[in-house]
Amino acid sequence: MINYDKILNKKVKEVKPSGIRKFFDIAEQMEGVISLGVGEPDFPTPWQIRQAGIRSLEKGQTKYTSNWGLAQLREELARYMKRKYDLSYEPHKEILVTVGGSEAIDMCIRAVVEAGDEVIIPQPSYVCYEPAVNLAGGKAVIVETKAENEFKLTKQELLDNLTPKTKVLILPYPCNPTGAIMERADLEALAEVLRDKDIVVISDEIYAELTFGDTRHVSIASIDGMWERTLVVNGFSKTFSMTGWRLGYACGPEVLMEQIVKIHQYMIMCAPTTSQYAAIEALRSCDDAVEEMREEYDVRRRLLVHGFNKLGLTCRDPKGAFYAFPSIQSTGMTSDEFCERLLTAKGVALVPGTAFGASGEGFVRASYCYSHAHLKEALKRIGEFLEELKDEQ
Amino acid sequence: MNMKLLKLLNKNARYSLEDLAVMLGESEDEVAKEIDQMEKDGIICGYKPVIDWEKVDHAYISALIELKVIPKGGLGFEEVAERVMKYPEVESVYLMSGGYDFCVIVKGKTFQEVAMFVSKELSTIDSVTSTATHFMLRRYKEMDVDLYGGMTDDRGNFLL
The missing domain is CATH 3.40.640.10 (Type I PLP-dependent aspartate aminotransferase-like (Major domain))
Incomplete structure (x- = not known):
């Protein structure tokens, strides 16, 4: 038997696998999941x-x-x-x-x-x-x-x-x-x-x-x-x-x-x-195509940030990239817990802030590389989730 | 005129004032006023849903009619256009460049009905010299909206 442990580079073995794999595994097995997880533009290449x-x-x-x-x-x-x-x-x-x-x-x-x-x-x-x-x-x-x-x-x-x-x-x-x-x-x-x-x-x-x-x-x-x-x-x-x-x-x-x-x-x-x-x-x-996409991201950004703040999830104005990074501290949950429960309860996939370092605790990442209707539906479901949490307490 | 507002309404005329205000970074009052003004100025001329008629019983069928005309002295094409657009069967009328003069979109319940309308009404108009009728067989995309379901999100789920 080959001893792979002896063969594998220790530094490579020590690299941690992506912390959010489990969310995506759950998401893939669920029907009707709506994701704000993807960090990739939805526009086709011009x-x-x-x-x-x-x-x-x-x-x-x-x-x-x-x-x-x-x-x-x-x-x-x-x-x-x-x-x-x-x-x-x-x-x-x-x-x-x-x-x-x-x-x-x-x-x-x-x-x-x-x-x-x-x-x-x-x-x-x-x-x-x-x-x-x-x-x-x-x-x-x-x-x-x-x-x-x-x-x-x-x-x-x-x-x-x-x-x-x-x-x-x-x-x-x-x-x-x-x-x-x-x-x-x-x-x-x-x-x-x-x-x-x-x-x-x-x-x-x-x-x-x-x-x-x-x-x-x-x-x-x-x-x-x-x-x-x-x-x-x-x-x-x-x-x-x-x-x-x-x-x-x-x-x-x-x-x-x-x-x-x-x-x-x-x-x-x-x-x-x-x-x-x-x-x-x-x-x-x-340049024109890029500017048009940027303007569209800006519109989505406003929609999503406003939506989170309205739901009571404090969200600063993100001035760059295409992500909102709202705080979920008001729910008393960890980022991981929040994302997992939101996914299983409402089929909305967000990424826990901790996937980007321990200091991301208390936050979640929501990409706005999605259509307005998609963002609105996600916000609606997150709103329902938060209401149900309140009822529990 | 607010170009960004127009673009949003063109995407979805049913956005709430609140959504529009948020997306534009303006107040709801401002947005309401701007819409009102653009309606008064005739920039916004109406609001209609995008309907996939194939999914409706007793659906409409549509045809694109090419009209060639000889404009009457001094009156240009306008007189013909006015005459054509008065028919309730006519959905759209456009003056065209190229091989024919007017593009007329006609709707009816059956192919027969549309064909009869063209031969009885449109081709008998004085200045009209010829018509060519093209029936629309299937709508894949209508007013920017995908009716076909061909646009799917194939992005993978991994951490980026």
């Missing part, structure tokens, strides 16, 4: 982008591209980063096209983190950072951001967690699941701390185009003195509703990028060619 993909296939553009990605795409990306975020990158040395933002995050971490290095990760946040750091042999230092600070990372929190071993700060804003954003002044405050240190910021800006109200996304790389110490990660999935195309990118100083590309070239070779051709079209001609 037609002209799909057409560009089809055209590239018809032309037979089905070979590998450069490891860095198509030169044409990187040139468009350089222009895009300049016009959207006032960031200047040399397209041939400082922009790498990746398989989704996820690959970029993993490579950026692996390129800098060694055994014993500390990586600061604000939570609640997307679930991939901690496993990626652990697999790279680093130590994740979790900062629990606070609701009273709108789940922003404060200068003080950063200072409190800095040690001589700190090598990386992960900056996941606009934030999944809290909807928090970091405005210019917030980033300036962090920059004051970081400017004279040998620390790299990995700024996950995948939701950069999804900010609401008057505030637009500001990249920390555009703050004075930060460009040289920042790796910006972004992608096409959320902005252009292109999740299945698996296309992202990382931008940063040449010294870092020429190392990162080595990981990419040996492990991946290049990002999908069809997707890259389609992405050129996305950057060139889809």
Whole structure:
């Protein structure tokens, strides 16, 4: 008999499986479940982008591209980063096209983190950072951001967690699941701390185009003195509703990028060619389509946030991404308990805040990548659930 | 004129004032006033449900009629349009570019009824030189609404 225990990598074994698998397993076996669980746009990819993909296939553009990605795409990306975020990158040395933002995050971490290095990760946040750091042999230092600070990372929190071993700060804003954003002044405050240190910021800006109200996304790389110490990660999935195309990118100083590309070239070779051709079209001609989707998300956002508050589940105004993150503390339940009972009683699937870190306790994540009718029905059922809870007490 | 409000109403004319106000970030009073004004200005001309007539007994059938006309001196197409639109059988009338002049949507209880209406009423109008009748066999999408059930949510459930 083979002893798998001896064979398996300990670090891999220690990676915890997704905490919400059980909810989805229950949900799959129930009839008429209405989910606000999916963190993926419901819009199809804009037609002209799909057409560009089809055209590239018809032309037979089905070979590998450069490891860095198509030169044409990187040139468009350089222009895009300049016009959207006032960031200047040399397209041939400082922009790498990746398989989704996820690959970029993993490579950026692996390129800098060694055994014993500390990586600061604000939570609640997307679930991939901690496993990626652990697999790279680093130590994740979790900062629990606070609701009273709108789940922003404060200068003080950063200072409190800095040690001589700190090598990386992960900056996941606009934030999944809290909807928090970091405005210019917030980033300036962090920059004051970081400017004279040998620390790299990995700024996950995948939701950069999804900010609401008057505030637009500001990249920390555009703050004075930060460009040289920042790796910006972004992608096409959320902005252009292109999740299945698996296309992202990382931008940063040449010294870092020429190392990162080595990981990419040996492990991946290049990002999908069809997707890259389609992405050129996305950057060139889809500002209107993106704005239209953003406006629609904004309408849904208002509907959902208002709905939660009206039901007595306090919900701050999420300024970015496409999630509401209401508090369920008034019910006296844990996030896990609330989600499980809501699912079995009313067939509504939400994600417990704790899936995104212990500091998510007392909150639930509701995605608004759904139609108005779908959101209204979910709210109606949550309302019924809360009424029944009151009757119990 | 509030474009965002119009877009929402175009999606669903039965949103409550409260929902509209929330979605637009305005007060209910403001929204009510805006709707009222747009009705007065003739921007909003009516509200109707989207009905899948195939699911109704004694349903209507519809046909698209291409009309070619010779406009009368000085009167242009308007006189013909006015004449055509007065029939209760006529649901819509559009002046078109291209191979014919008017697109007329006609509804009736049977193919026969519609065909007779076209030959007796429309083709006998003075300026009309020819008609071509196309019966609609199936409606897949009507006013942005999927009547076919082809649009399903195939997103997987995993943590993103």
